[in-house]
Amino acid sequence: MVTLLHTNRAQDFYFFVAVKVVPGNDHECPILYELVKQFVTIVGKGVMKRLILDRGFLDGEAISICKKEYGIDILIPIRRNMDIYEDAMALFRFAEVDWVRCEEPEGEATEPIRLKPEAVVNREKKRQEKLRKIKQEEPAIPPEKTLLYREVAVINQFRSWSSCTVPLSVVANKEIYADGHEKIWLLIDTKDVGDPQEGGKEYHLRIAIEERYRQVKCFSDLAKFTSRAFSMVVNQVVFTMLSYNLLQLHLLRQRRKELNQKILPHIRQQLLPSDNHIIVYYQNYYALFRPFELVQFVAELAEEPRKKIAQKCRRIGRELNTLMNNPRAP
DSSP: OEEEEEOOTTOOOOEEEEEEOOOTTSOHHHHHHHHHHHHHHHHOTTSOOEEEOOGGGOOHHHHHHHHHTSOOEEEEEOOTTSHHHHHHHHHHTSTTSOOEEOOOOOOOOOOOSSOOOHHHHHHHHHHHHHHHHHHHHSOOOOGGGOEEEEEEEEEEEEOOOTTOOSOEEEEEEEEEETTSOEEEEEEEESSOOSOHHHHHHHHTHHHHHHHHHHHHHHHSSOSOOSOOOHHHHHHHHHHHHHHHHHHHHHHHHTTOGGGGGSOHHHHHHHHSOSOOOEEEEETTEEEEEOHHHHHHHHHTSOHHHHHHHHHHHHHHHHHHHTSOSOOSOO
16 A cells, blocks of 8 residues: 655644555555656646655655656655765764754643543642652663764755756764764755754654554554455555545544544544433423433323323334335335
């Protein structure tokens, strides 16, 4: 399954705008760029402006076409065995390269929508204290796995990738650990990069995108196929994607975009009615009763009114049972 997934930096929505199901031995790289071409042909240029990919879609010629003909800027990591990787690493070792230290984003303090009962607040405090104690009792993380900070740098106007005919910007992401060793991984961008931190932030969207695929597989009927027929597999995939898009559109229109990052069972629980009432009409008046309230009300009536209500309920039940179950012609 090869798809194009549309989102924004705030992750307010996730829409599948293209999908293609192919045999497992087909390479996904040319299929993806064909989907991009079809998308631009149908909706026109300028709609798709940014494409974030993983290294499985490295294709210099296709990247050049996306930039020159479609006006799409591509952000993608590069492999260590590529010439551009070796050239970039040699330049990043120079002292003249300006490395910028990344500041870890602070968690946003959100005010509760409604006040919580004191018992709930106290219970949450005890839970947090217990979690802190458990964390303190855990063994310390070894120095080689303790990340101290991150640094980023960028070099523009790379042209050492022979199959790519557009200039590239290479963004280096350096991770420094407590034992002194460093890890560096590189991103290439088809647009000039001014702030090297922006590239890492944009590529970080891939984590959220990958989570969408996990949720679709685990909670949206893409983990089990009931038929081995290829047409039925395609049918199940396409309609699952369409239903996912409809749910995303509903959440966006209902201004419940905070739910789009939740799993499907949690979303369903949040969207179900929060209360249940029975409406009783009488002479242009009506009243709302909870089921147990109505049962209690009927139980407290005198014997004669209860018999009348029971008799009328039996009559209505018989009328409903005699209705045609399937009014359509066979």
